[in-house]
């Protein structure tokens with residue numbers, strides 16, 4: 001056999017089963033977004049490369065698939081690795097015309113030139129939910145938690161409970177307090193964020209290289225090493241061993257106050273027991289300015305299923321007005337892995353059984369074709385066999401395999417009188433009806449069985 005072409009590494013073919021699962025995921029995302037008052041938007045699949053250089057951060061820029069336009073100008077474009085820069089660009093261009101708060105969701109395909117691995121592909125689908133506006137700190141805090149709650153609510157709709165997933169949160173302002181306690185000078189905070197984001201993923205020699213390359217002092221190293229070893233910066237022992245004399249109590253009180261607020265608000269929303277503070281969550285993307293969070297698998301076996309946070313400077317950076325913003329992205333890849341592991345994949349997702357199956361034992365096909373058209377025009381799902389057989393028993397078997405609810409049997413004896421048989425495939429009851437009344441009788445049959453509304 002000839003060598004078959006494979007899909008490029010990190011991409012997927014969606015055969016009918018995979019497509020049905022994708023539909024289930026996307027339909028659920030869409031349904032819950034609409035229920036929470038978000039409206040759907042989309043943008044182009046590729047953007048000017050520069051759009052991502054503004055503020056997404058080095059990691060994303062290093063993962064861009066980019067290309068050049070032909071001709072004189074040689075413009076540089078990149079496939080979108082995420083939706084947030086597109087959203088910021090769109091909002092900045094029309095900020096004053098958009099009703100506030102802006103509540104948008106989108107389901108873009110995204111592209112990252114990553115090394116394909118479990119939970120990470122080069123092409124994936126990412127649900128984005130963003131809320132922009134909020135005139136007071138209280139309103140903004142509410143928006144943070146409304147978007148996070150929507151994320152959890154959706155996972156619950158997929159069948160995942162607080163024993164399966166948790167929301168781990170932090171705040172970049174709290175991370176700055178943490179750095180101050182550790183004695184980092186403010187100009188080193190960006191490096192601190194960068195390192196903290198990677199700390200758990202770096203092997204000891206990689207950490208040592210980071211320290212050497214960035215002239216990290218012995219005191220700072222001790223702090224990062226203690227964090228890397230799982231030390232708890234909420235314990236006094238952590239700071240005592242570092243010899244810090246900063247205001248540890250203020251840091252600890254700020255966290256417990258925020259944790260209490262998050263817990264209370266999520267409990268009011270019917271989502272108790274999901275939130276935990278995690279000092280290692282800072283998020284790799286450079287545009288976050290405050291509250292940051294991820295939703296992770298409690299058993300720790302997967303990458304984050306969703307991540308997001310507050311990015312209050314991005315709209316302004318893209319030429320728009322100062323506009324506070326918060327939101328998150330959830331990928332379909334990790335979600336599908338998680339649903340499979342927890343036994344929450346739907347059976348027959350997206351496959352709805354036909355309402356009616358036409359069984360044609362006549363020599364001609366005109367009646368069958370006409371009845372199919374009438375039934376489909378009325379919105380029913382109507383199928384027929386492509387087999388040549390006129391054996392009613394065999395054809396009924398096929399209808400049964402398709403899980404059809406009703407069979408319309410076109411046979412010579414009834415056809416001679418302008419009639420046909422209608423068989424309910426669940427009760428096996430059969431009756432003779434006029435051909436002219438097939439639609440009305442089918443609807444009555446389906447209504448009687450509760451398959452369609454009266």
Ligand code: HAM
Nearest residue numbers: 082084120121124304305306307308327328329331333
């Ligand atoms: P992110 O953390 O880069 O955030 O991605 C969010 C989610 O997208 C991840 O938790 C993961 O489920 C999925 N994801 C990311 N990269 C891949 C990949 N290569 N393969 C499969 N899934 C992936 C953002 O993208 C932010 N723009 C989210 C956001 C929206 N923040 C505010 N608004």
